[in-house]
Amino acid sequence: MRLLLTSGGVKNKSIHDALLDLLDKPIAESSALCIPTAGYANPGGIGRAWNFISGNEPECPMAELGWKSVGVLELSALPSLKEELWTSAVRETDVLLVNGGDPLYLNYWMGESGLADLLPSLNDTVWVGLSAGSMIMTPRIGDDFVGWRPPAGGDDSTLGIVDFSIFPHLDHPDLPENTMAAAEKWAATLPNPAYAMDDHTAIKVVGDVVEVVSEGHWKLFNEA
Structure with a gap:
């Protein structure tokens, strides 16, 4: 699986070009599945889920980038379905577009749905994360980002597909608490490398190669 971990979506030409590189074909020839699940655990998430999957x-x-086709993969529905009804669609799609929201809620449904178990076999699929949709790929999100908790409890651990953590929406005007100073304190609680990045920054991951793609600002903490 190839990853494009964004803070605010495909916001600029540099991130758009990185997406094209990962797809290795035009967006207009690529199929996409939207995963809105993370948003439901946040206030107003039901409305934002619709905005996400409808391209509004x-x-x-x-979702509004001009894909050949766009479908919806709602993780909380999958446990009630036969696997063959959805796994073939996931294997055949070019890209998974994963919405923001609560990362631990998303992590829970990644496990419950079985999608987390499927990920290692999706060698040709591109994962494009938005905020929580990016954080889910990290080993830990840090206590600052813990909101919803699973019924059985747990810590701040997520999938650990990559070995670094992500502090999204750095210096966002609507999130005055997301300062570089706050990011530095957050990173100090983590044992692994950690990126703070604004909405004009993304991290491209292909195998062991990690590349920051940015027209904004970012910082790496706890560099190995």
Whole structure:
């Protein structure tokens, strides 16, 4: 699986070009599945889920990029379905577009749905994360980002597909608490490398190669 971990979607040409590189073909020839699940655990998430999958979220471009086809993969529905009804669609799609929201809620349904178990076999699939949709790929999100908790409890651990953590929406005007100073304190609680990044920054991951793609600002803490 190839990853494009964004803070605010495909916001600029540099991130757009990185996406094209990962796809290795035009967006107009690529199929996409939207995963809105993370948003439901946040206030207003039901409305934002619709905006995300309908392409009516201009601040965080994802579904509206001109895909050949767009479907919806709602993780909380999958446990009630036979696997063959959805796994073939996931294997055949070019890209998974994963919405923001609560990362631990998303992590829970990644496990419950079985999608987390499927990920290692999706060698040709591109994962494009938005905020929580990016954080889910990290080993830990840090206590600052813990909101919803699973019924059985647990810590701040997520999938650990990559070995670094992500502090999204750095210096966002609507999130005055997301300062570089706050990010530094957050990173100090983690044992692994950690990136703070604004909405014009993304991290491209292909195998062991990690590349920051940015027209904004970012910082790496706890560098190995």
